[in-house]
Amino acid sequence: MNRLQDFTFFSQLMANANMGWWKANLSTASYECSELILELLGLDQTGMISFEDFNKRILKEEQPPTTVHSFGVHQRPETVYLLDTVKGAVWIRSKICFRETDEDGNEIVYGIAEVQDGPDMASAYQALQYSERLLYNIFKHLPIGVELYDMDGTLVDLNDRELEMFHVEKKEDILGINIFENPIFPKEMKERLKMYEDADFTFRYDFSKVGTYYQSSRKEGTIDLVTKVTTLYDSKCQPINYLLINADKTEATIAYNKIQEFEEFFELVGDYAKVGYAHFNVLNGHGYAQKNWYRNVGESDGTPLSEILGTYRHFHPDDRALLIQFLDDARKGLAVKLGKEMRILREDGTCTWMYVNLLVKRYAPQDRMIEIISINYDITELKKTEEMLVKARDKAESSDRLKSAFLANMSHEIRTPLNAIIGFSSLLGSTENAAEKEFYNSQISHNNKLLLDLINNVIDLSKIESGYLELHPDWVNLTELLDESVAEHIHQVPSGVELLTHYPEHDSLAELDRPRIKLILRNFLSNALKNTTTGYVEVFYEVDRQFVRIGVKDTGRGIPQNMLEKIFERFEKLDSFAQGAGLGLSICKLIVEKMNGRIIVDSQLGTGTTFVIELPCHSMPVE
Structure with missing residues (x-):
């Protein structure tokens, strides 16, 4: 074929495929269109139309916004239009193919246009391109590491985070390694991967064991990884790739260990000192409480705070009323703190004492937040000691009073029978009457017995009190x-x-x-x-x-x-x-x-x- 034949042939081929070509002269701001486009737009045989007139024919763009419909600095390389044509509204997909400058210095742009059956085909194509670009950007910049292996276990791609995580300078230094030869990857996970089983696991990655498996700038140290492995399948459900996702949780592990260490230390202190801590939003009952806090208020560990707040079923009724009043005042912004000794009624019928401290940490009712800090500690032993001291004090005071009373009573009780003994003994020597002597002797004997009983009682009491009984x-x-x-x-x-x-x-x-x-x-x-x-x-x-x-x-x-x-x-x-x-x-x-x-x-x-x-x-x- 000669050139003319070639042009005629390809023009017919494109027309039969519902495609046409166009030529845009940016200097004259006009299009020159092929026969298919010429017929659609109802142009004369020259096929010329200005940018301005063409833009008037555009009813809708599938991918807005576009700064200008025709050429300019923001013109897209591919655009889908809904055009007003002699056949009615028709969807056209237009694509720039190349640019050149002609002999007169005019910038010329060449492109093709395709008539679409509807917007779906064009939209799908653009969406596919957009999705591919989006997926690539996501893959490249994900904050977690992603590795893609073929079915032989050979690494075919990985993202930037993976390079950073394993201290590799560029992809070429690591592509081609085989996951089944990884000296650190757990053997169990390799076996599961070969069986196409998904798996999640956590392990410590030791750089000193990498050896010659790949080139890493880090030769020692460890990181804690959370890894997920899965198998990807094609449309026929045939396995095509292994996907491995790595998340470095080293900092999280360190932070978690510190939190755990602090919590264990706080638990130890709390157990020893019987101190409990809690914080909660009084408006919805959400919050956190430490074990000793639950124990101090008589509740089981883990009981939802919403079931405790406002009811306080183990508190003494008087103390419960005080707590409920404080929470009500806190909601209204009328109270910010409370410190009070309170009684807890236990399941076994006993009563313990607790000191309660409540503090409003954040008052933001407009945000549905009134946060309260609660610190309580058991003071039962302290109250017992206090009670013992009070009793000891009262006993000491009572002992002083009893001592004085004892001396006064003993003085009277001893003197009474002793005076009778002395008196009747004197009378006994001055009478000769047998009846009187018998009476005096009986009185002397009776008072002797009273005096002896009194002395025996004092001795018994002294033995009992001194612990010698x-x-x-x-x-x-x-x-x-x-x-x-x-x-x-x-x-x-x-x-x-x-x-x-x-x-x-x-x-x-x-x-x-x-x-x-x-x-x-x-x-x-x-x-x-x-x-x-x-x-x-x-x-x-x-x-x-x-x-x-x-x-x-x-x-x-x-x-x-x-x-x-x-x-x-x-x-x-x-x-x-x-x-x-x-x-x-x-x-x-x-x-x-x-x-x-x-x-x-x-x-x-x-x-x-x-x-x-x-x-x-x-x-x-x-x-």
Whole structure:
């Protein structure tokens, strides 16, 4: 073919393919178009149209914005137009092919135009180009390392972050290595990769083990990597590449380790000092609390803060109301801090003490944020120590008062029987009347006994308080023991009063300290006989598998209810004119407690009183 034939042939070929050519003269700002474009735009046989007229034919651009439709500094090399033609609106894809300058110095641009069936084809092509460029830029500049291997395991591409991470200067220095020969890559992961299995794993990359695998400017040290490997497939689901993604988490690991170290240290301090920490947004209950904080408020570790805030179910009701009021004031901006001792009601029924510090750190209700810092610490032991100190102080003050009362009472109680002894002894020598002598002797004997009991009580009390009271339990017949005590008091029974006994049908043996039981019975019987004028005084005992109960019941004047506890205090007497130092019941209580038992009192004014000691001990029937 000659040139004319070639031109005719290719013009027909392009026309049949719905394609045409155009020539743009930038000096004259006009197009010269081929026959296909000439017919579409309805031009004369010259095929000439100015840039201005052509721009008027453009109804829409598929890829806006364009600064100018025709040529200028922002003209794209390929553009899709919707043109107003003699056939109606037609989509045209126009592409610049090359530029040149003609003999007259005019800049000429040549291009081709293709009629599209619709915008989709043109859009798809442009979108594909755009996606390819976007994907390449993403691949190149991703902040994580990406490696692409062929199915033989040969590295065919990697991005800039990967070069930086492994200290490689340029791609050419590392392309071609085989992943299955990597001396650091875990063997298990290589096997999974060969099986086309996806895998995520974390490992420490040691540069000293790289050797000759590739050229790296770093010869030692480590980095912590999070790596994901996967297999890529083609449209026929055939594997075509291995993709490996690396993320350097060395700094994150260091930071995490520091945080963990700090948290462990804080946990240690918190456990030792019983200090808890929390911060939360009071508007939505979101936040964080440390383990000891949960423990201090009586909650299980990990309980959502939203379930605790505003309810505080383990707080004492009075303290709970104070906390809820503070949070309400904090929401309104009326309060910024709170420091208070509070009580926590535990599941086992006990109560512990905690000091609560609350501080509003950030107040931004417009951003739905009112952040509160909470620091609490358990002060139960401190409160116990404080209580012990208060008790010790009160005891010391009470001891001073008791000492003074003791001296005053002893002075009176000793002087009274002593004066009687001295007085009746003097009268005894000056009378010859046998009846008077017998009366004087009985009074002297009675007051001797009172004085001896008083001294014995003081000695017993001193032994108990100093810790020298010793118990010597032995097997005793309870019936015989109580009968002895009754016999010792038979002469003290007032006229009109009966001294009775009530025992089980069969006698029993119990392992008890005989002298101490007799001392307790002596005090019970003496008090009963002194306060009973009519009726009876009854001594009784009961035995079961674990306890022995010994008691004295009377029909005397009784004890007021508000005095039932006070009668066991020292020098406490219902009748201040009655004889006795008021030490007997106090000593009985101390002895019974020493035996791990208890004293039970039941009394009604005008009806009578019952004293019972309940003692844990071994017992058995008398054979």
